[in-house]
Amino acid sequence: MLNKYPLWKYLLVLFVVLLGLFYAAPNLYAPDPALQITGESSAQLIDGKTVSRALKALDEAGIEHFGETIDEQGRNALVRLRDSEQQLSAQARVSRALGDGFIVALNLAPTTPDWLSDYGAQPMKLGLDLSGGVHFKLEVDVDAAVERRMENYLNATKRALREERIRGFVTLDEKGGLEARFRSEELREKARSVVAENSPELTLDRVDQGDSWNLVASMSEQTRKEIADYAVGQNLTTLRNRVNELGVSEPLVQRQGQNRIVVELPGIQDTAEAKRILGKVANLEFRLVANLDAAPSEKQRFEYRSPDRAGMTEWLERDVIITGERVSNAQSGFDQNGMPNVSISLDGEGGTLMSRATRNNIKRRMGVLFIERKYRTRYEVQEDGSEVANKVPYDEKKLLTAPVIQSALGAQFQITGLDSPLEASELALMLRAGALAAPISFVEERTVGPSLGAENIRLGVKSVQYGLALVVLFMVVYYRVFGVAAVIALSCNLMLLVAFMSIIGATLTLPGIAGIVLTVGMAVDANVLIFSRIREEVRNGLSPQMAIHAGFERAVATILDANITTLIVAVILYAVGTGPVKGFAVTLSVGIVTSMFTAIMGTRALVNLVYGGRRVEKLSIGGRKV
Secondary structure (H helix, E strand, C coil): CCCCCCHHHHHHHHHHHHHHHHHHHHHHCCCEEEEEEEECCCCCCCCHHHHHHHHHHHHHCCCCEEEEEECCCCCEEEEEECCHHHHHHHHHHHHHHHCCCEEEEEEEECCCCHHHHCCCCCCCEECCCCCCEEEEEEEECHHHHHHHHHHHHHHHHHHHHHHCCCCCEEEECCCCCEEEEECCHHHHHHHHHHHHHHCCCEEEEEEEECCEEEEEEEECHHHHHHHHHHHHHHHHHHHHHHHHHHCCCCCEEEEECCCEEEEEEECCCCHHHHHHHHHCCCEEEEEEECCCCCCHHHEEEEEECCHHHCCCEEEEECCCCEEHHHEEEEEEEECCCCCEEEEEEECHHHHHHHHHHHHCCCCCEEEEEEEEEEEEEEEEECCCCCEEEEEEEEEEEEEEECCECCCCCCCEEEECCCCCHHHHHHHHHHHHHCCCCCCEEEEEEEEECHHHHHHHHHHHHHHHHHHHHHHHHHHHHHHHHHHHHHHHHHHHHHHHHHHHHHHHCCEECHHHHHHHHHHHHHHHHHHHHHHHHHHHHHHCCCCHHHHHHHHHHHHHHHHHHHHHHHHHHHHHHHHHCCCHHHHHHHHHHHHHHHHHHHHHHHHHHHHHHHHCCCCCCCCEECCEEC
């Protein structure tokens, strides 16, 4: 029978619409402003006492709060606030009350009911220009990169002189240069040849001081500039890798000026985790445990990082075997005893250096030193009596483990002795994403608040409403019953678009709203093509039922051609575009797919329900009956 869908097609359309309604529903529940409290280390747990201190600080400041919770793992706590305007002052109060060692971040706590979230229904992510997000400005410590390179030169020079059996005292001078002292001019000249061969980029000067023949090695300004550029570029790549590990949609990571990097994370919920992951220096140094009879100038004392070994220390040699920069891959796992570990893979040079250092030191112990950039908070009283918090950076070096070398190590080995699987996972993530070539400091942290985002949302929604209202008015007035069917299908199209973007975790930006407006026009355009084809078939002498059937069947090819062409362009935009362009491309692509479904199947189902299976003399379409 003409214009009658089989039952399964009606059920299919109904199922898709209901499913879309279910997964679009979480967007009706606005999130609550909140504070998230986490430890600086992933192994640090948040207990009830910590939350009580935070709540006491909020109560003393007169800030209303509710619904404080601690997650099942005890890694973070969430305190919901009544007023989003009080988030910044609440963050400052709680940070002051908890002190160093905790990260207090602004957050948005979801309010999605359990009957939705239990089935994976979550609200659509909004971009930085809509719901806000996190904006970081990071400064790369290029001086530290230069100092680290000079330390590498120092260790390499000591090793080369030792292998050539040239006796001398090699240190770093006050100006950051390399200074070697020898007892004879002959030793100095031999050393000069060795250093020049191993480190040709260094400038070598002879300096005589009484009975000491000295050799001073320094870097040129051009070399320093190259090291600084490399450090910033390497950190830029590393931060991008770390952002990818966080799984943030459409992030922005770009260089600003000579030594600064801007990171924007739109729609991210766990801002504390983002700050901890991005700010981690997380570098490693592998050193041999020093012999007891070693000279004080050749060894350093370090404390263990593990709480189980609090207060215990080890003496390590000053010479570094390799650093975390030689790590090409790292994966967390468990050893044969079920304890957490990290499997390390080194690059070619790293494997050679590790093999050379361990094959001659079997049965000795090797320490794994963890280097972490931390901050101490200093409060300064201003002239007006207010206090300003300043973050003072410092490097904390603690020992992870110091196992016995059982056999010569190569490019692959394991780090054991870690406290928990969380610590192993975070360490592997840091090393896998890449070690920072130089420490970074947070010089600006800004959470884009609800004011700007709310204004953008209000204007964006208003544009969609105006566009939709004009389309509805035109379709209903001009196409009558067919127009009503098109409007219902158009409403379902918008709902399916929101649902699909929520399911795939796409981020909606302000350009994405423009894509929605364009989708509305394209969806109506498909219906206009169908309805015009129906009118044309009636003029050609077909009966109303035959005209409806022929109109839908013959217009499908034109609709598919037009939409597939636009879809190809959207895919190209997504592939070559960045940021807002990608947001527009994603929304447009999803809108094309949903509009084809609603225009071809949805509208046809509604028209079939009205006209199918009965005798029709005339059709009310195109402003008049035909």
